[in-house]
Amino acid sequence: MSTTSTSVKIGPELKLRIQRLAELTQRSPHSVMVEALEREVSREERLYAFVQEAKQADRAIEEGGEVYQYDDVHRWLNSLANGEPGERPKPWQE
Numbered sequence: 001m002s003t004t005s006t007s008v009k010i011g012p013e014l015k016l017r018i019q020r021l022a023e024l025t026q027r028s029p030h031s032v033m034v035e036a037l038e039r040e041v042s043r044e045e046r047l048y049a050f051v052q053e054a055k056q057a058d059r060a061i062e063e064g065g066e067v068y069q070y071d072d073v074h075r076w077l078n079s080l081a082n083g084e085p086g087e088r089p090k091p092w093q094e
Contacts (some may be wrong), residue, residue: 008033066091
């Protein structure tokens with residue numbers, strides 16, 4: 001994997017915390033920072049994708065898409081989690 005360098009200015013308290021963690025975990029401060037950045041970027045990407053999916057689902061509902069009752073869905077999911085063949089919920093209608 002090819003890498004590039006960049007510089008990040010951090011406060012002395014955070015720098016000290018990174019150094020302490022690196023020592024405690026027997027890693028380099030660089031490794032601690034790279035892993036932390038990777039986790040945070042991945043989390044932000046998942047959050048962004050989740051929000052986009054929610055917006056798309058909201059548009060689908062507004063356009064007449066199917067809607068399910070919360071209790072029905074959770075009852076079904078719980079039965080599946082318990083290894084029981086539950087009946088799939090039917091769309092909710094007013």
